[in-house]
Amino acid sequence: MLKWFYWTSWLPENVSTYGQRIDQLYEIIYWTTAITFVLVAVMMIAFLVKYRYRQGRRAVYNHGNTAIEITYTVIPALIMVILTGLSIPTWARIKMEFPPTDLQILVLAKQFNWEIHYPGPDGKLGTGDDIKFDNEIHVPVGKPVELVLAAKDVIHSVFLPNLRFKQDAVPGREIRAWFEATKAGKYEMPCAELCGFGHSGMKGWLYVHPPEEYANWAREHLGGGK
Numbered sequence: 001m002l003k004w005f006y007w008t009s010w011l012p013e014n015v016s017t018y019g020q021r022i023d024q025l026y027e028i029i030y031w032t033t034a035i036t037f038v039l040v041a042v043m044m045i046a047f048l049v050k051y052r053y054r055q056g057r058r059a060v061y062n063h064g065n066t067a068i069e070i071t072y073t074v075i076p077a078l079i080m081v082i083l084t085g086l087s088i089p090t091w092a093r094i095k096m097e098f099p100p101t102d103l104q105i106l107v108l109a110k111q112f113n114w115e116i117h118y119p120g121p122d123g124k125l126g127t128g129d130d131i132k133f134d135n136e137i138h139v140p141v142g143k144p145v146e147l148v149l150a151a152k153d154v155i156h157s158v159f160l161p162n163l164r165f166k167q168d169a170v171p172g173r174e175i176r177a178w179f180e181a182t183k184a185g186k187y188e189m190p191c192a193e194l195c196g197f198g199h200s201g202m203k204g205w206l207y208v209h210p211p212e213e214y215a216n217w218a219r220e221h222l223g224g225g226k
Contacts, residue, residue, distance in 0.1 A: 012161045015183040015208070019164040021090045028086065032079060098178050101144040105137060106130070109149070109156035109169040112198035114189070118222055131222055135204035138221075140214035141184045149175045157193035160206055166192055181208040 014023060106117035106125045116137050120129030125148060139145045149158055149169040156169045160179065167177045191202040209217060 014164060015181050016163040017180040017182060018094055022164040025087055025090060099144040101146055103143060104146045106148045107158055110152040111196050112202040114204040138207045138217055139181060140211050141181050141208050144178055144180045146176060146178045154195050155193050156191050156195050159190050159192035160187060162187045168193060184208045184210050
């Protein structure tokens with residue numbers, strides 16, 4: 001089948017280790033809903049034609065059909081169960097199975113920018129010697145990165161379309177998530193949760209560097225840290 005015919009070909013380039021599995025789920029859900037839409041539309045048009053107004057024809061009332069009602073209830077339920085069963089392994093891998101890593105970054109959201117914190121000399125996040133940047137995350141390619149997400153004011157959402165990453169940042173909570181980039185580059189990081197008047201301008205960037213380039217950046221900006 002031609003690439004343009006696929007839903008996932010419309011998405012931004014995937015540069016995440018788990019992105020392909022997410023794209024496959026999108027593909028399945030897309031075609032399931034597309035086929036369902038076509039079937040419902042065809043049936044609706046067929047009924048409109050069959051039961052259209054005709055001169056001299058009297059209305060006939062149908063009080064229901066148990067078999068048909070059970071069928072159109074059970075089939076969608078089975079589809080939902082199947083989609084859930086296909087999604088759970090991917091969800092568990094992404095949300096619950098964190099790969100080992102020594103690179104941890106705090107993303108602190110506020111109206112209307114991202115505060116990015118790297119551990120300072122003490123090697124711990126959330127302390128007075130954190131090294132801070134605005135709207136920029138720098139990571140090496142091919143290495144798992146753990147993000148600690150928090151918010152100062154309202155709910156925000158960290159969205160990295162190319163990484164197939166999206167996670168809310170909620171006031172009063174620290175939410176952990178991870179990704180691993182497979183390709184160096186500069187990737188957009190908008191806020192995906194309506195957070196106030198300046199929401200549309202709340203955007204940052206993820207810079208994924210080759211290992212040597214990242215090491216040079218870390219020496220220059222993190223004092224030789226991670």
